[in-house]
Amino acid sequence: MTPSIASLIVYPVKSCRGNAVESSAVTERGLQHDREWMIVDTTGRFVTQRELPRLALIEPAVTGRSLLMRAPGMPQLEIALDLRGAVARATVWRDTLAVRDQGDEPAAWLSSYLDVAVRLVRFDGQTRRYCNPEYVGTSGAHTGFADGYPLLILSGASLDDLNRRLAEPLPIDRFRPNIVLAGVEAYDEDYIAEIECGPVKLKLVKACTRCRITTTDQSTATVGIEPLATLASYRHDRALDGATFGMNGIGTAGFGHELACDSALNCAMSF
Numbered sequence: 001m002t003p004s005i006a007s008l009i010v011y012p013v014k015s016c017r018g019n020a021v022e023s024s025a026v027t028e029r030g031l032q033h034d035r036e037w038m039i040v041d042t043t044g045r046f047v048t049q050r051e052l053p054r055l056a057l058i059e060p061a062v063t064g065r066s067l068l069m070r071a072p073g074m075p076q077l078e079i080a081l082d083l084r085g086a087v088a089r090a091t092v093w094r095d096t097l098a099v100r101d102q103g104d105e106p107a108a109w110l111s112s113y114l115d116v117a118v119r120l121v122r123f124d125g126q127t128r129r130y131c132n133p134e135y136v137g138t139s140g141a142h143t144g145f146a147d148g149y150p151l152l153i154l155s156g157a158s159l160d161d162l163n164r165r166l167a168e169p170l171p172i173d174r175f176r177p178n179i180v181l182a183g184v185e186a187y188d189e190d191y192i193a194e195i196e197c198g199p200v201k202l203k204l205v206k207a208c209t210r211c212r213i214t215t216t217d218q219s220t221a222t223v224g225i226e227p228l229a230t231l232a233s234y235r236h237d238r239a240l241d242g243a244t245f246g247m248n249g250i251g252t253a254g255f256g257h258e259l260a261c262d263s264a265l266n267c268a269m270s271f
Contacts, residue, residue, distance in 0.1 A: 003265040005197070006156050006182035007172070012060040012067060013120075014038040014145045015048035017218065018176060019061055023260040026200050026251050029123075029143050030150030031178050031259075033062045037102070038145040039110060039118050044090045046145070049213045052114055053221040069109070077109045079120075090121050092145055097127050131250065135206040141250035149248035152208055153179045153189055158245065161186040165230050173218040174227065175210070177246055179259070184267065189247045193270035197263050200254030209242030 009018040014035045024031040039047050039055070049055045059070045062081070069077040085100035099121040106120040123144040131141040131149050143150045154177040163169035172180060179202075181189060195202040210231060216223050231243035 001183040003181060003183040003195075003267045005179060005259060005261050005263050005265065007180040008259060008261060009173075009176070009178055009180070010034045010062075011176065011178075012037055012062050013058065013069070014046065015052075015055045015213070016058040016060050016069075017056060018173065023258045025258050026202075026255055028141075028150070028251060028255055030146065030251070034150075034178060035123075035143075035145040037067065037120055037122050038090065038092070038099075039114075040090050040121055042117050042119075044088065044096075046090065046092045047118060049216050049221075050211065052116070053216045053223055054114060056216055056218045056221045058110075058113070069106075071113045074109065074113050077106060079103075079106055083122075085122060087124075088119075088121060092129070093147065095129055097129055098124050099127075100124055132206075135248075136203075136250055139203075139250065139252065141205075149206065149250060151179060151202060151249035151251070152177045152246055153181065153192075153195075153202070153204060153249050154246035155181040155184050155186065155189050157181075157184060157186040158189065162227060162230065162245070165234075166226055168226075170227055171218070174214045174216075175246060176213070179249075181265070183265075188267075188269075190244075191269050192247070192267045194252075194268040195249075196266040196268075197259055198254065199257045200259060201252045202249045203252050204247040204249045206248045207237060207240060207244035208246040208248050209237065209240050210245050214245075 008021050010031050011018040012033050061068045067079045085102050088101040090099040102120040110118050128142045192204050235243045237244045
């Protein structure tokens with residue numbers, strides 16, 4: 001089998017629904033527009049589906065000129081891409097950084113839908129939010145509003161193996177990958193050191209420990225117990241203190257070039 005890209009998914013607004021795309025430019029912060037916007041509470045701290053599962057039902061999409069947002073029972077919201085916005089401060093995990101507030105209209109729209117006071121902020125492209133050097137070394141890798149790394153990479157074969165262990169199979173959207181691999185065996189991504197696709201080079205740096213967002217049905221926002229219960233039974237990583245599924249990655253070359261679905265890949269293994 002030849003490894004290839006089965007699908008690409010971009011999540012414009014952190015913790016909201018993703019968009020499957022046929023191709024995407026690769027930037028230093030991951031796929032273009034991925035986690036470029038984020039919802040924060042009144043203190044500026046990020047909010048996710050961990051606290052607000054209904055975020056799963058918000059559908060963002062980036063057009064040539066706008067960020068569009070849809071949600072059940074709400075009018076469509078449109079935010080111009082050229083909107084800079086006032087400088088504000090926001091916190092993602094342990095990082096507090098300068099961001100661009102997107103104004104009162106998005107704040108009112110989101111607060112109405114979520115029934116809690118929130119605001120929408122955008123990542124400031126001049127900011128550098130560096131990844132953990134324990135895993136990326138001196139590469140200078142940095143990310144936007146993703147939890148810790150620019151990319152999440154998972155194979156379809158790994159999902160197939162997990163689903164064989166579950167009473168009810170789950171779709172890929174439970175795991176929020178950016179790149180889904182085809183043509184590799186289950187869990188091969190655990191041992192891939194580097195992926196090349198034309199001029200683009202990606203390095204897989206850290207196993208992804210999974211959180212309770214994976215238990216939220218992305219089409220209904222209902223919360224269950226799977227797949228964490230099953231993953232914990234055979235994918236627990238003692239060193240990381242969690243169940244792992246998929247790999248965090250960074251870009252190392254080819255920024256500005258595109259990845260496309262069905263593209264063949266060269267994968268360097270690190271068994």
